[in-house]
Amino acid sequence: MPFQSRPSAGPEIERTLPRDTRPTLAILLGGMDGAPSEALMRRALEAAALDASEVALASGAFHAVLLLADRAPGVAAPAGVEVIVDGMGDPEGEAFHFGHTLRRLVRSRGIEALAYLGAGSGGLLGEEDYQALVLPLIPEARRCVTNNRFSADLFALRPASLLSLLDPAPEKDNAVPRRLREEHGIEVIELPRTLATQFNMDTPNDLVALALSGRAGPRLRAVIAPLTGGDAPDPGVERVRAAARHLIDRTSEVLVAGRVSSRTWQYLETEAASRIRLLAEERGMQAAGTDVAGTARSMLGALIAEAGAPRAFGSLLPELARAAFLDIRPALVHLGIQPSRADRFAADLGRVEEIEDARLREIVAAANTSPIPVVLGGHSLVGGCLELLNQWAWDEHDGLLG
Numbered sequence: 001m002p003f004q005s006r007p008s009a010g011p012e013i014e015r016t017l018p019r020d021t022r023p024t025l026a027i028l029l030g031g032m033d034g035a036p037s038e039a040l041m042r043r044a045l046e047a048a049a050l051d052a053s054e055v056a057l058a059s060g061a062f063h064a065v066l067l068l069a070d071r072a073p074g075v076a077a078p079a080g081v082e083v084i085v086d087g088m089g090d091p092e093g094e095a096f097h098f099g100h101t102l103r104r105l106v107r108s109r110g111i112e113a114l115a116y117l118g119a120g121s122g123g124l125l126g127e128e129d130y131q132a133l134v135l136p137l138i139p140e141a142r143r144c145v146t147n148n149r150f151s152a153d154l155f156a157l158r159p160a161s162l163l164s165l166l167d168p169a170p171e172k173d174n175a176v177p178r179r180l181r182e183e184h185g186i187e188v189i190e191l192p193r194t195l196a197t198q199f200n201m202d203t204p205n206d207l208v209a210l211a212l213s214g215r216a217g218p219r220l221r222a223v224i225a226p227l228t229g230g231d232a233p234d235p236g237v238e239r240v241r242a243a244a245r246h247l248i249d250r251t252s253e254v255l256v257a258g259r260v261s262s263r264t265w266q267y268l269e270t271e272a273a274s275r276i277r278l279l280a281e282e283r284g285m286q287a288a289g290t291d292v293a294g295t296a297r298s299m300l301g302a303l304i305a306e307a308g309a310p311r312a313f314g315s316l317l318p319e320l321a322r323a324a325f326l327d328i329r330p331a332l333v334h335l336g337i338q339p340s341r342a343d344r345f346a347a348d349l350g351r352v353e354e355i356e357d358a359r360l361r362e363i364v365a366a367a368n369t370s371p372i373p374v375v376l377g378g379h380s381l382v383g384g385c386l387e388l389l390n391q392w393a394w395d396e397h398d399g400l401l402g
Helices: 012-016 036-059 098-109 127-134 160-165 176-184 204-213 218-228 235-246 262-271 299-307 309-320 329-334 341-348 358-368 384-397
Strands: 024-029 064-069 081-085 114-118 143-146 154-158 187-190 253-258 275-280 323-327 374-377
Touching (some): 012 127, 024 098, 036 081, 036 127, 036 204, 036 341, 064 098, 098 114, 127 154, 143 176, 154 176, 160 176, 176 187, 204 218, 204 235, 204 341, 204 374, 204 384, 235 253, 235 323, 235 374, 235 384, 253 309, 253 329, 262 384, 299 329, 309 358, 323 329, 341 358, 341 374, 358 374
Parallel strands (some): 143 187, 253 323
Antiparallel strands (some): 114 154
8 A cells, every 4th residue: 555645634523533533642751861951851841742732632633632651740731631650661560662552551541543642743733733643544444644654753543453463562653654554554644744743852952943943832932941041142052043044144055964854955945045065864764773783874974983073073064064963863873872862962962061972072072163053963953953943043034033
């Protein structure tokens, strides 16, 4: 069955899906805490999950909305949203496993149709996006609807028992739609690829982009506002601002490197004023498992390995561009660097003093002292973040910011 694309839905949901046939939405929140940057992400993910649950509930697209968390959120959930604390654990003490958690939920609640959302994946979704996600799940369907057929951040299934077909059970969300189609011939429908459906909040630079753009729900805005406010500007945030301003400078050239999608490239071609130098590599790295296996190869990583970080960031990159947005994760795999999450987050914010891994610390120090503003991050930096930052730069230029 070929992949399909379906436009967003409006009131049609009322005619197509009786309320008792609509899926149950499960939002997963957990596993994030520790260093200051991780604690910030935890607060942000809690806020984003609660904002998303409120919008999802208002959409009328779901039979029920559940928030599965490893501990209770710091603020109350919206009325009508059920919070299941420790819902990600196992009565027999098993460590968290994505596929096993969802399977247990389906069995224990007798769920016929299931929608899944990671805590960081719903930050920009509107009511119409949730309706579009569930509309194809008519009672007689055997379908999966997703935001990305190759590397999913959210999906919906009917019947929910389709999850039990996957053996071994999926450890992450990314490959669920692809495996259902390739291993069992299940029809997969992909939502239109928009900023809302593709944005996934999983590093601190995502928070910076959201804070600058103002595109966040009320709870999340309250958490991230200090990043861009106050009397003492954060150097990492200032680098993001400086690099973003180059996007709207017709005389400038910006390097964008990493797991860049064709959609991001098309967006920059039409919405950014600067010339764009693009290096797209290792798309689907997580879904393919080449990050864990250590087999991902990166031209940026090869450059750093050959020239050394000080020369790569101090002289070579400045010859290519006047600003750079680098998804550094493929390069780190190429270099054999396996930093902790706390180190990765500190690197994204340019906080050298918080990084324990000596090799990563050298890379970040070199990026910080580059003659051009260099922003490091993950996959989302060269995706939705660029759209948010480009729009912020235009709004600042046009005097539209408060």
